[in-house]
Amino acid sequence: MRSLHSSSFAALSVLACLVGRVNAELKNVFAHYLVGGMSGVDEAVKDVTDAKALGLDAFALNVQQPTAPFTTDALGFLFDAANQNGFKLFFSFDMTTINAPSDFLPLFNQYRGNAAYYQHDGRPFVSTFDGGAKSFGVSSPGQGWQQQFKDVLSDQGVNPFFVPDFDDYGGATYDSAFFTNYPVVDGVFSWESAWPQITEGLVNVSDSKDQAGLQAARAANKVYMMPISSVQFKHIDGGQNWYRIGELNLPERMGQVLALQPDFVEIVSWNDAGESHYIGNNWPKAISGSPAIQAYSNDYDHTAWQAVLAPFITAYKAGKTTAADITPFGEFAGAFWYRPLLKNAACAGDSLGKPQGAENARDQINIAVLLPSNTTGVTMRVTSGGNVVANLSTTAGLNTAGVAISTGAQKVELIDASGNILGAGSSTQDVVADTSSTCNFNYQVVHIA
Template sequence: MRFWSPTSAVALLGTLSSLFRGVDADLKGVFAHYLVGSMGGSDEAVKDVQDAKKMSIDAFALNVQDVSSSWATNAIQLLFDAAAANDFKLFFSFDMSVLDQPSTFLPLFKQYQGNSAYYRHEGRPFLSTFDGGSKSFGASSPNAGWQSQLKDALAADGINPFFVPDFDDYGGATYDANFFNNYPVVDGVMSWESAWPEVSEGLVNVSSAKDQTALVNAHAAGKVYMMPLSSVQFKHIDPGQNWYRRGELNLPLRIGQVLALQPDFVEIITWNDAGESHYIGNCWPEAIAGAPAIQAYSNGYDHMHWQDVLAPFIVAYKNGATSLAQVTPFGAFAGAFWYRPLLKSASCSGDGLGKPSGWENAEDLINIAMLLPATSSGVTLRVYSGGSVVATLPTNPGLNMATVPIKTGPQRVELVAADGTIMGAGSSTQDVVADTSGVCNFNYQVVHIA
């Protein structure tokens, strides 16, 4: 078993927090990446907005891949209506892996950038992308292309966006000083890829090294850095989209890194991307109605209780917390555990796609995140796997994280007070199996400890 205390989890980053303190009060926004898809009605938009607001999320970053089809424009309008009615914000993150050039999305941006629900920073409409750092749009360089087709084109209408794209695809390993010299068009940057270990890195935990480099160089250039925070990335759609990027304790480890680095903004990946399995909110059936492959590994896999861990973190981050010990629950405790119901050794003989690349980097574990108040003392976690107790773990005040090797069968985690009484517990919703003739599913079941 492995157990991380709030102090040891960020020991290597402890000295870094002092480097990034004194953040502008207008910063520290927390967003959730939201894949725009078909919606069944306004009730779905309202539910998403209200759930996110309860977590203290400031805005959805609307990933837009289609700017003209009615299913997309209707969903966007429903979301803006819901946001306006609930004092919530939205901004666009245009998907440049699909869209060809800024002129494609500028009419939609112009339509909504003045909306009361549109998120603004320093009085300017916030604008992001997924990719686009390598695209020049016929200009002499990507920077010249974005300057002419985005900034200059909008300036003609008196609009000055606060442009914070994800330009991971620009061609460099990370956002170094040369990037900011070559891309003065940006007001900041966001990274998508640093949220998880790469498949090629093997069995390692997520690192914040790329984020540290980006943050230092962004600030040196007078820019901002938006740091990604995610749980896992598992895709199982077709031969070209079949991979596993480590989950395990990725989410709480990443929380510790955010608190240590104190980035200007945080973007949670994602609210509802069922295709990549890192959703923390509802995945409405209309959005994946035409994607049976995604339905096969996301239907019945509820991730809502990752919100129980994230909500106290968001409040702590905004209040200046720099360590996991400062992330405390709103009540007596809060927590969840998550596990894969299929062992990594499974043959998956009936699945034509086979095991995802990176499967060997997975670990057969019960992963636990438990938040306890500052006054907590003598509380332990009792972990059952396969019907028997496999671990009893100590805890500390703040956000605790731990892993325990998993066995086939049912799973259960109990929170036990110093006097032996059970304060809370959660039981698995699906037994762990050693093999399957069905889908080779590396998605997670997330269980509430209540």
């Protein structure tokens, strides 16, 4: 049984108390949304209504090609769906593919006044993926963004609330020097702190970068948006083939978010099939041009993670500070996830071979179960390969476990004190020790229902 309560959480809770007043009017939760091909508005409506039911406040729309027809068509569908269903959207411009603000400003100006565009303090919210190292031909990135983004919009009477992901700016983490050099930002978001780096080895995710970034942002009177994610597995080509730990990453981050109480939270991601951390729907048209992504994401449904994310979102917005405070809406909520391929598989038929970081993977069933505050006597029974391999006691709130896995079928059951089965989930795909096809480190996620 793994507990999310660590010694560092006590210190972080002190920090949370200090910033509580600032956070009271913030506390919104977003999901990173990769804008790709869509077949029609029905798909957008499904995404928006699912996200709203989960408790999300907006999608952060990752735009890579601002003028491409697939982008403009999808944005039309999404804004229509958001307006129909009382949901919000804002742009997160992908600066790995966009050269300068002038390339995305027409699109931003088209939608910033839309009723569905997310506003903070009456200002249109804008984020990025990277861009902290781009100076756009002037003396520094901070000045480049000021002159070519903020000043251009200021001349039009627009003052965006700018919270970019500038992880690429060159520093180890956001610190006081960053905010001195980038006064253009109203806050920051860190993509990279959501998972351990491959070079860190077999370690759990740390919130040290988030803690440093939040403290520096507070000192500069800025906001901090914290990421939470499950895994990062990419298997596209020789330059995009890696695995960043995803075993218990998601529930670990839940506890860290509650302890730190950042101003905003962004879930990474809603639909990024290419990096395997999607929690929502993957529409076929978005990945129709990438057989490699289809090979490791088709039939790998992750929506069961939403069962434990929804109560977490509620707890965060209510100012709860410990994993014990994440309680279900009913008798219980839960999910388990596993890789159907053991990490030592040869993958003889896959020209890419194992992903970088495969050595850091753990062959285990990963479990997150939420139980009410009055819970007593409930046990998690874990069956792997036809054998009962663990009977784990539980407490109120978030319970997590990582149990060694065997080949074959997998099952997790919740058993009450009288021996009755409260709920259960069974694997959708057997675990195998080897494969002649794709070396797939993606997760099958199973709802405990």
